[in-house]
Amino acid sequence: MILHDLISYDVLRLIWWGLLGILLIGFAVTDGFDLGTGTLLPFVARNDLERRVVINSVGPVWEGNQVWLILGGGAIFAAWPPLYAVSFSGFYLAMFAILFALILRPVGFKYRSKRESPTWRRNWDWALFIGSFVPALIFGVAVGNVLQGVPFRFNSDLRIFYDGTFFGLLNPFALLCGLVSVSMLIMHGGAWLVLKTQGDVRERARNYGSIAAIATIALFVLAGAYIWAFVDGYRIVGSIDPVGPSNPLVKSVEMGEGIWLGNYGTYPWMMAAPILGIVAAFLAFILLRIRLEGLTVIVSGLSIVGIISTVGASMFPFILPSSLMPKASLTVWDASSSHLTLFIMLVVTAIFVPIILVYTAWVYRVLWGKVDEDEISGGKSHAY
Amino acid sequence: MELDIVDLSRLQFALTALYHFLFVPLTLGLSIMLAIMETVYVMTDRPIWRQMTKFWGVLFGINFVVGVATGIVMEFQFGMNWSYYSHYVGDIFGAPLAIEGLMAFFLEATFVGLFFFGWDKMSKRGHLTATWAVAIGSNLSALWILIANGWMQNPVGSAFNFDTMRMEVTDFAAVLFNPVAQAKFVHTVSAGYVTAAVFVLGVSAWYLLKGRHIALAKRSMAVAASFGLASALSVVVLGDESGYLSTEHQKMKLAAIEAMWHTEPAPAAFTVVGIPDQEDRETHYAVHIPWVMGLIGTRSINTEIPGIEELVELAKVRIRQGITAFDALQQIRSLPPGDPVPGNLRKTFEDNGHELGYALLLKRYVDDPRNASEEEITKAAWDTVPGVLPLFWTFRIMVGLGFFFILLMGVFFVLSAQHTLEKRRWLLWVAVFSIPLPWIAAESGWFVAEFGRQPWIIEGVLPTAAAVSDLGAGTVLMTIIGFVLIYTTLFIIEMGLMVAAIRKGPDPEEEPESPAISSHVVPAE
Known part of the structure; x- marks a missing residue:
């Protein structure tokens, strides 16, 4: 095999670190407005027709959006096997809670309006709320724990041992990150609803969305301050071989205050990420108030891009630090797949992602426009 | 009965996979x-x-959504419950899963929204494109999943890397064109086509019996019977191909399915029925047909198919070779970091490394396989025999049903061409009561493939017992209960909606010609 030497191992690892970020961002931006919409469902829609309008606003697209998560899972497995193995088994019960929610959600969308019974529909509305709110919260909580380091270690066979508990995940900083995640997705979902609905629903969505935009800024800044004051960062001591084998145990790592902010000193351009997160959220707030609906959802999406990129930039080159055995921390340079696998997966991605973007854009264009109340109550063309 | 973490993790995976495979x-x-x-x-x-x-x-949608919801569970569980497996083979196994998302699932999930919501928003041909995209997407999905699964059955194109302590890909084309994966793919999708054909046939038969929606039912039946006949034939032929490949790649699975305790002179006899007894290593009340097994398994009259006892003897040899590899690996790893690996040590590992997995079978009995006694090696060798009785019978159920589907579809194919269906009410009832059968066949097939692979999670490479996550048994028990609760609830709801949608029938506003055609049919009630 000579072909894969075209791109050196360290460059491939960097590219896959970037792709990991893009996948997570793709998920948060597309499925994010569904999660935000589902979380807002009980608050912006007060009767059955309004609720159906809200559900149908994401009805045709949630399924495609959710694939970002499935693709993210698959890509982590393929490109970062140790990350997949440690995080999914370590966060076992949190993952189960997410699965539980993600089982309720598709079924809720599909089944809710299949029966007239108000009790049936009310139960599914709650299922949709839980199925949207819980993942939004847990994804944030997970990021909060990753930033603090996770209590895992390897033995010499690279078998994984995890010393934490489910309730240990629910510490103050992690919950703060959970709130950042929830408020940013509500902002995004609100922006989506303002675009896709009319009348009372739109006005309520506008209010919740703009409150959430301000809350996102406040909570994000607070989380940054908390990191600066209380959260120990991680740093590689000595050298690490960027083209070395993926064995996390051959390096040394130290912990210390303020390290997570160090990258911004070394690479000042990385400041673009947090600035984008804050400025775009503020712009989303303004646009919501001055009623420029078409742009809002793009701007709120950009805020999500900024916020998630901030996490990646702060931790680089760390991906999953270990608080129990710092040298076992997973980094860009020692937690990837082999050179050949990364290359093959890059080729496949380069071929298929453009195709996916083209047909997804086409589908959104076909479905463009407001959800029509008369169409839903007439019961003709809508499935939900 | 005391269940340990391995049993519980297997139970959870089996439950969730079998459930996912209902949809x-x-x-x-x-x-x-x-x-x-x-x-x-x-x-x-x-x-x-x-x-x-x-x-x-409409019926597709009710079914599809549960398949999607339970599919996510499958993808997450490798990492959640099988973290050592994920580390050990993620370099190879993860790629097909990721490609499935990129190539197949995105297509399917993006266009399924247009299928339901796009009828009035696009041209006829535009909508047809969306429908085909869903069909192609879901079938491509199966291709990649079975490439991943085929690799677990026949791990080609990969080698153990002692720097990273895991299997890594050496030849991706070999993984892709793995003959076992290809045979499995066509066999499995054909089984899916038969399932849908029997479903459509049965529901249509019920409408004919009730004298409702005649025009729709008859046409659906014609589609189902022709599509179903072709698929039922292909499922059996390609299933035979799978079996033939097992002779080559998974000899123990084949021997267990056939309860072949000893190697017999070629061509071996086929045991139609019997009660295999794992302890006595013989099959009671066996009924044999001479020659058939040898002919199917080897497609020749003079090639022997090895029996279980001979394969166990072979496993002992492989375990010893595995111990040699394990020993070389330990020596390599005890070298100071940065030191070059001496040539003879490297050669010893390269010559024996492919049997490293067999040494890991001993981990159940000793911490260091190098200290294993003769008795422990014998025990580990016998561990390579999966449960013969359940395999023997699930295989026969699957094959028996496969032949029944050919008969069923053949009869309906002829009758729907002759337009004499309504007169044969008992046959219509047979079609109705056949609805559950393809599911029984499909789940049996899953069982034969996966239970037959035991004790391996990856045939010959990694024992299932070594692959689990470090979780508490109580934690896994809790999630099993959680899955059982939500899956049972979901199943009841799904069945309720299915039955209601079938009772309700097609949208009357869409029904153009029903009164004229159904008038000459006597209603059932």
């Missing part, structure tokens, strides 16, 4: 049938075909 076969087949029906609609412009597409589409 997948129907999605695979029905998506293709929808695309066929809609193609006829676009070509002939007759509204009845549009009504058919929409009606079966």
Whole structure:
């Protein structure tokens, strides 16, 4: 095999670190407005027709959006096997809670309006709320724990041992990150609803969305301050071989205050990420108030891009630090797949992602426009 | 009975996989049938075909969504419950899963929204494209999943890397064109087509019996019978191909399925029925047909098929070779970091490394396989025999049903061409009561493939017991209970909606010609 030497191992690892970020961002931006919409469902829609309008606003697209998560899972497995193995088994019960929610959600969308019974529909509305709110919260909580380091270690066979508990995940900083995640997705979902609905629903969505935009800024800044004051960062001591084998145990790592902010000193351009997160959220707030609906959802999406990129930039080159055995921390340079696998997966991605973007854009264009109340109550063309 | 973490993790995976596989076969087949029906609609412009597409589409949707919801669980569980497996083979196994998302699932999930919501928003041909995209997407999905699964059965194109302590890909084309994966793919999608055909046939038969929606039912039946006949034939032929490949790659699985305790002179006899007894290593009350097994298994009259006892002897040899590899690996790893690996040590490992997995079988009995006694090696060798009785019978159930589907579809194919269906009410009832059978066959097939692979999670490479996550048994027990609760609830709801949608029938506003045609049929009640 000579072909894969075209791109050196360290460059491939960097590219896959970037792709990991893009996948997570793709998920948060597309499925994010569904999660935000589902979380807002009980608050912006007060009767059955309004609720159906809200559900149908994401009805045709949630399924495609959710694939970002499935693709993210698959890509982590393929490109970062140790990350997949440690995080999914370590966060076992949190993952189960997410699965539980993600089982309720598709079924809720599909089944809710299949029966007239108000009790049936009310139960599914709650299922949709839980199925949207819980993942939004847990994804944030997970990021909060990753930033603090996770209590895992390897033995010499690279078998994984995890010393934490489910309730240990629910510490103050992690919950703060959970709130950042929830408020940013509500902002995004609100922006989506303002675009896709009319009348009372739109006005309520506008209010919740703009409150959430301000809350996102406040909570994000607070989380940054908390990191600066209380959260120990991680740093590689000595050298690490960027083209070395993926064995996390051959390096040394130290912990210390303020390290997570160090990258911004070394690479000042990385400041673009947090600035984008804050400025775009503020712009989303303004646009919501001055009623420029078409742009809002793009701007709120950009805020999500900024916020998630901030996490990646702060931790680089760390991906999953270990608080129990710092040298076992997973980094860009020692937690990837082999050179050949990364290359093959890059080729496949380069071929298929453009195709996916083209047909997804086409589908959104076909479905463009407001959800029509008369169409839903007439019961003709809508499935939900 | 004391269940340890390995048993519990296996139980959870089996439950969730079998449950997921209740919905997948129907999605695979029905998506293709929808695309066929809609193609006829676009070509002939007759509204009845549009009504058919929409009606079966409603049932497709109710089924599809549970398949999607439970599929996510499968993808997450490798990492959650099988973290050492994920580390050990993620370099190879992860790629097909990721490609499935990129190439197949995105297509399917993006266009399924258009299938349901796009009827009035796009041209006929535009909508037909969306329907075919869903069908192609779901079938491509199965391709990649079975490439991943095929690799677990026949791990080609990879080697152990002692720097990273895991298997890594050496030849991706070999993983892709793994003959076991290809045979499994066509066998499995054909089984999905049969499932959908029997489903459509049975529901249509029920409408004919009740004298309702005659036009829709008859046409659906014609589609189901022709599509189903072709698929039922292919499922059996390709299943035979799978079996033939097992002779080559998974000899122990084949011997267990056939309860072949000893090697017999070629060509071996086929045991039709019997009660295999794992302890006495013989099959009681066995009924044999001479020659058949040898002919199917080897496609020759003079090649022997090895029996279980001979394969166990072979396993002992492989375990010893595995110990040699394990010893070389330990020596390599005890070298100071940065030191070059001496040539002879490297050679010893390279010569024996492919049997490293067999040494890991000993981990159940000793911490260091190098200290294993003769008795422990014998025990580990016997561990390579999966449970013979359940394999023997699930295989026979699957094959028996496979032949029954050919008969069923053949009869209906002929009768629907002769337009004499309504007169043979008992046959229609047979079709109705056949609805659950393809699911029994499909789940049996899953069981044969995966239970037959035990004690390996990856044949010959990694024992299942070594692959689990470090979790508490109580934690896994809790999630099993959680899955059982939500899955049972979901199943009841899904069945309720299915039955209600079938009772309700197609949208009457879409029903163009029913009164005229159904008037000459005597209603059932």
